[in-house]
Amino acid sequence: MRVKGGTVHTRRRRKILKQAKGFQGKRKNCWRIAKQSVIKARLHMYVSRKLRKRNMRRLWQIRIGAAARQHGLSYSKFMGGLRKAGVAINRKMLADLAIRDPEAFAELCEMARDA
Numbered sequence: 001m002r003v004k005g006g007t008v009h010t011r012r013r014r015k016i017l018k019q020a021k022g023f024q025g026k027r028k029n030c031w032r033i034a035k036q037s038v039i040k041a042r043l044h045m046y047v048s049r050k051l052r053k054r055n056m057r058r059l060w061q062i063r064i065g066a067a068a069r070q071h072g073l074s075y076s077k078f079m080g081g082l083r084k085a086g087v088a089i090n091r092k093m094l095a096d097l098a099i100r101d102p103e104a105f106a107e108l109c110e111m112a113r114d115a
Contacts, residue, residue, distance in 0.1 A: 060095035067098035071109035081112025 013031055019041075020027060020034035027037040065075035073081070082089070087108065089097075097105045 057091060060091040063095040063098055064091060067102070067105055068109060068112075071106060071113075073109055073112060078109065078112045081115045082108065085111045085115035087111060 016035050016038055017028070017031070019038045022028070023034070023037055023041075026033045028034060061075060064078065068075055068078035089108075094105075094108070097108070
């Protein structure tokens with residue numbers, strides 16, 4: 001007697017179709033197209049997670065550079081000065097300081113200039 005995988009088969013398909021919810025046209029209904037669309041969507045999600053880190057770092061660099069220019073320093077001179085001064089603050093925190101606490105950032109610029 002053969003075993004029919006009816007429930008497993010249905011569950012697997014339902015899972016993919018549930019992930020395809022919100023897609024347009026046949027992409028949400030038609031099993032084959034939905035399966036391909038979900039695979040591609042998940043690939044884009046994976047790549048985008050890597051890209052987000054890259055984009056955020058670029059944004060922080062731009063913000064730090066703009067704030068450093070207001071104090072007469074270029075981005076590279078500012079970062080080099082901080083490294084020589086022994087200040088170990090990452091770019092995310094520096095960008096946050098530049099926006100939220102300009103006085104503290106001004107002090108960091110002085111430290112970078114002195115070093």
